[in-house]
Amino acid sequence: MPKIAVFLWQSLTKYSYKRKLVETVRFYLPLHTVSHNSNGNLYSNNRMITDLVKSGSLDTAHRMFAEMSERDVITWNIMISGYYRFGFSKESMILYIRMVNSGMIENSSTFSTVLSLCSSEGFYAQGLVVHCKVIVLGFSRNLYIGSALVDLYMKMGRTDIGYRLFRNLPERNLAAWNVVLRGVCDTGRSKELLRLYYEMKIDNVEPNGVTFCYLIRGCGYERFLDEGMQLHCLVTKNGLVNSNLFVANSLVDFYSACGSFFDAWESFNCIPPEDVISWNSMVSVCAGNGYSTDAIEIFREMQFFGKKPSASSFLGFLKLSSATKSLLLGKQIHGSVLKLNLNTTLLQSSLIDMYGKCGDIESSVAIFESVPERTLECCNCLMSSLLRFGLNEDVIELFGLMVDGKIGYDEASLSTTLKALSLSTFASTASCSLLHCCSIKSGFKYDITVSCSLIDAYSRLGGIEFSRQVFNQIASPNVICFTSIISALARNGYGVECLEMFDTMTKNGLKPDKVTFLSVLTGCSHSGLVDEGRLVFHAMQTRCGLHPERQHYSCMVDLLGRAGLVNEAEKLLKDTPWQGDAKIWSSILRSCTIHHDEQAGKRAAKILIDIDPEDPALWLQASNFYYEIGDYETSKEFREVAVARKMTRDIGQSFIEVLDHG
Incomplete structure (x- = not known):
């Protein structure tokens, strides 16, 4: 059986425990009818529905659709894509399910729309089912469907399968390349992104502004300043800096991520003052890098030019407030957010986080309780705030409420709860194993953050053998993974094993950081390994160039x-x-x-x-x-x-x- 088919079967099995993706929904029809011949020519009816959808009259289009005595795949496609285009993703998916249940066979347009829907809305389980149908009906070689499948698996985090599907495309046009570049960019792997760009040039595919946006943004993740500056020269040569505002703004974000504030300022000055995105980006950049005076001045100029600040501007200020522990600034920003009625989920989450970091846990909880709809982001921020104040039992209780309330959880929720559990006086390895099962069941078994949290939690609760098992299951452990297991061994008095793991780490070509050396020294201290400790302390300065x-x-x-x-x-x-x-x-x-x-x-x-x-x-x-x-x-x-x-x-x-x- 092909590997992709095996993965599909395993994934469908994994997702089967969840509640059904789509609940039964009825589209209520009004008592009056629409003035058209519902039994007329199918082609004419499809044209009428198309015109209604394009004009935004979805209700009228749906009533006409419901009264049609004859429908073909084009009829269904018009309605499915129409609901999806206007943001009614759930209704679009329900229509697709009704189409399949009616016995209608999909065509290439159906699959392109539905796969895009599954990718953008996170309907991954349904996307896997659609992939199976694509294979059965012989559409695997279709360029547009293949690109949509690549996007789906990239969004799922399965870049290995995404690559394989991408390599099997009959031809790789610019749109397909941009799909895979976006997927890799979202993972933050800058080296891989640049390697794909060189491969793209070998294929003689000319990049466009979208391509360069992904490449420039990707270079900012790992601070590849030289490579990003080379891309800057290239987009300047191609005239994209002056003609493409998205490219120009990506340069501002790139230089700010690399800590090159002067270059970020120069890039900002090249953008026309009419562009509100660049103003918000620069305010966020200045505030995020601690330049509070500059941020406030740009914020003032922005309002002078009549540009309304967006959520990103205030997010930068809230980040500055959190970093400097300036509760007064945070409260002022909170007041401005309320005045402008910017009640976005991201801002609410940032306010919860800001108050928690500034030591006002009461305000943090109050904002959380006032949120009309408790989202995963808000819950995660409150969990971090509660953990910071040592309210470990409250963190664990909140995790239970997230599960019971169908809010769900992600790798951040699991990691925070594991940390709280390891510090709780009522915890045990059995309770840690329960969260371990949750991570496996929800697909976070191979997440590095969750794995490291499990290693730490088990070791704090005396289950060092479980910590070893979790570490051994990591396919490609990085520096953080090795540091976690070394710290776990040190905490339990296994000094010799600490040194052995440290040796394995260096032989694998990984460079230890200051936290790694501290963990090894702790292990030597707890085990009385004086000579070994001296050597490690000396190697920290001479071999790795780290100052103690x-x-x-x-x-x-x-x-x-x-x-x-x-x-x-x-x-x-x-x-x-x-x-x-x-x-x-x-x-x-x-x-x-x-x-x-x-x-x-x-x-x-x-x-x-x-x-x-x-x-x-x-x-x-x-x-x-x-x-x-x-x-x-x-x-x-x-x-x-x-x-x-x-x-x-x-x-x-x-x-x-x-x-x-x-």
């Missing part, structure tokens, strides 16, 4: 301190920006207490007290150290100071209000 941060030094100090090498830990900490860090010196003092190193401990206690003499916890730790080495008098003095400092802190604030009755 505070967490790396803290981990190394902890590793050396656990082994009793306190002097080496002190020497490592010297001449670093963190030599005045109380937490690191607290770790050194704790090691001195365990190993009864009096000299190093006295030095660490003095430095610790000097760093923050008002912190009673530091005095108490120093007191415990002196008690352990037998200096009871000093220990008593330090404890008295700690008690005094604590009392000062406790009574440092007063709610007594003195009223002047003068």
Whole structure:
């Protein structure tokens, strides 16, 4: 059996658990009739329906359609495409199902329309059924149907099947190339996108403005500045910058994604001021990159030219507010959104996210509760806000409401819930396995984000073997996947396995990042692998060119301190920006207490007290150290100071209000 046929069978089986895609819908007909001969010439009736659909009179067209005693495939196609063209996707799909149930055989136009409908509206299960019918009726070699199938599988995330169908097309015209380029662009794989572009040139297919939009946008995903600038030169040479506003705006977005603000500004200045898209893009770019003054100035000029700000402008401001934790700016933007009545789902979700990141969880919940229709995006943003505040049980409860309320969930929902579950006091590997089953059943088994969340959750709940199983099922693990399993092993004390996994990762040609090195150092620290830890710490700087941060030094100090090498830990900490860090010196003092190193401990206690003499916890730790080495008098003095400092802190604030009755 061909691989595509096997996939279709497996996919149809996977989707069978879901509720039916289309519910039974009746099109109610009015009591009066339409003035036409319903039993007249079929060709004439089709022409009349076509004219009614083109004029937007769908109700009248449907009444005429319902009264026709004879219909052919063209009649059905007119109504199906008409409803789809005017945005009534569900009604269009219902008509197609009624057409099939009536025994009518589809033609190429039917399949092109219905496959486009399935792609744009996410009716993937129905799309797979249509693909089966395409194969049975022998339309697989049709260029337009083949292109629609490529688009369907690209939207489903099955680029492998999309490629295979694309390669099997009888001819690959510009429209087909643009379909596959758009699919790859949406996945964010810039290298693959450029490779396809070179292949397209070998096929002697000339790109158009749409092609360049996908290519330029794709280069922005992985910050391919040089390649994007080459494309900029090419579109300038072809005159597309001045003649195609979409290409010009894609250049603004590309340069902003690459952090080249000057080039983004230059590209913006080349666009006529009449274009509202470029204004909104530039406001979003400035706000998104932290240029708040420039963003506000452009926003003011935009209104001066009479251009109405769109949701994208406010999304940039909300992003800036979240990044800077500026609740005041966020509230001002919220007020503007309400004033302009921009109640889009994306803005509502961003407001929920902004209030959560700015520490106002009450407003975040209030906006969520005021949303007329709770969407997946809004639920995901609220879940992230709740998780940020440590409300883990609320996150899990919200996930249950999403499932019960038929809202559904995606990879972000699953990842957030798994994180909350791993931090919950009531969780277990059994509850984690339940979410694991949900991910498999809903088709997210191979999603990298979900897999990494499962690895982390299982390891936090003591199921390290399950973490290993999830990792082993990942076909092509990337740096994030390896970091997740290394962190999981480190958390459970498998230091040797951490090093082995780290070695496997580097042999696979993957470059570890700072988080990876921190996970390996943590594993060495928990397992007492001092020599190995030194080598890893040294390799981080010499082989990978990464400068250690505070967490790396803290981990190394902890590793050396656990082994009793306190002097080496002190020497490592010297001449670093963190030599005045109380937490690191607290770790050194704790090691001195365990190993009864009096000299190093006295030095660490003095430095610790000097760093923050008002912190009673530091005095108490120093007191415990002196008690352990037998200096009871000093220990008593330090404890008295700690008690005094604590009392000062406790009574440092007063709610007594003195009223002047003068």
